[in-house]
Amino acid sequence: MADKEIHDVIMVGAGPCALTAAIYTTREDIDTVLFEKGVIGGLAAVTDWIDNYPGFVDGISGLDLSDALYKQAERFGAEIRLGEVTEIIDEGSMKKLVTTDGDIYAKSVLVATGSDYKKLGIAGEKEYYARGVHYCATCDGAFYRDKRIVVVGGGNSAVQEAMFLTKFATHIDLLVRGDSMRASEILQHELEKHKEKITVHLNTTTDEIVGENNVVTKVVGTDTTSGQKIEIETDGVFVFIGLLPNTQFLASSKIELDEIGMVKTDSNLQTSMPGVFAAGDVRAGATMQIASAAGEGATAALMIRKYLEDHERGVIAPPSPATMSAT
Amino acid sequence: MVKNITIFTTNTCAYCVMVKKWLGAKGFAYEEVNLDTNPERQKEAFELSGALSVPVTVITKEDDSKEIVVGYNLAKLAPAVG
Ligand SMILES: Cc1cc2nc3c(=O)[nH]c(=O)nc-3n(C[C@H](O)[C@H](O)[C@H](O)COP(=O)(O)OP(=O)(O)OC[C@H]3O[C@@H](n4cnc5c(N)ncnc54)[C@H](O)[C@@H]3O)c2cc1C
Secondary structure (H helix, E strand, O other), X not given: OOOOOEEEXXXXXXXXXXXXXXXXXXXXXXXXXXXXXXXXXXXXXXXOEEOOOOOOOOOEEHHHHHHHHHHHHHHOOOEEEEOOEEEEEEEOOEEEEEEOOEEEEEEEEEEOOOEEEOOOOOEOOOOOEOXXXXXXXHHHHHHHOOOEEEEEOOOHHHXXXXXXXXXXXXXXXXEXXXXXXXXXXXXXXXXXXXXXXEEEEOOEEEEEEXXXXXXXXXXXXXXXXXXXXXXXXXXXXXXXXXXXXXXXHHHHHOOOEOOOOOEXXXXXXXXXXXXXXXXXXXXXXXXXXXXXXXXXXXXXXXXXXXXXXXXXXXXXXXXXXHHOEOO | OEEEEEEEEOOOOXXXXXXXXXXXXXXXXXXXXXOOOOHHHHHHHHHXXXXXXXXXXXXXXXXXXXXXXXXXXXXXXXXXXO
């Protein structure tokens, strides 16, 4: 029988959090493998422009930041595999990871799987996916040169993406369910500068995406203050209504999650499964920023180093339920 | 056997970078059509894929049959070039 493949640490995901953690672990000669099922750089890579990551006076494009993090992690010897981890099994001092590349073992694991876009769950959404309904402006925006777009959502992502889409679209209708926007003051201020092109509709639900001959033609919604149905003609719909944590693959592991599926950790970022750590957007209490994901990645790497050292010496402290954070 | 590969991309598309990285790592050469610099070819990408989305990877086989993969989808890309 072939020998088991064993590593000091396997990181699930290769977003800013895991890439930062990998810079730290590999610089300390900790043998590190990352698994990435989507894009190296995670959500940061699909963000057009990042203005609040420290060290870049004029901001940096998401793709450039991701590429720099990737190259820096690789320079110290991190190995990134393009594949998905589908299960983590606790075998005591060893964790077995079931992956699309086969089974692989690790002395410690970092779960840094971030989150994915929420869907609206309305008629027409599935039918017109990638043919008029989109979740990634940087990927698909270019198809809407000189066209009309509806953007759904009132948070930071929706506002940021709507402003990015003004590069292409003639007009954007931003549909916000609540009576105010959740986006930060600074983004709302920026949005004001685009009022010629972006019309904000507060108190407006998005109920149905309608098309003709395989192309999206309009969005049907409701003005919740009057109860009136409204119809907005459009060529495409971009949906940014929040995120869902990527933790479905942990369902069988008994790793403790909070009520919305985010991973609970103690103050050392260790989960309820000893030797498995979680950090970044997927962690209960995360602040959903690249700088904080990178910071948590660095902290997790240092905690993993300590865990591995203690492990070598045979001193293993289980995670303390008393300090598990849920918020 | 693969005869040639064309990828329709845009400047800001991270999934396009992944398709190029993956094909490169497997040793495949490809032609890239950037739709930001060649917007006139958008129609062609749409007609081939039926999608208003990139990346669109067109794999032409020795017998001139074509396989088209939309997005960074290894479950489709790997068998298409295999
Ligand atoms: C539109 C938008 C704009 C944003 N703008 C900003 C901004 O301007 N400034 C800022 O600070 N933050 C911004 N953010 C937030 C920022 O992108 C995230 O906080 C940050 O990317 C989180 O990093 P992460 O590494 O924790 O997770 P992610 O970046 O989500 O990376 C997680 C990675 O794990 C992978 N993965 C998931 N499950 C598995 C699995 N089972 N196996 C293998 N791989 C897996 C995913 O494919 C993903 O690549 C924005 C987010 C969005 C959506």
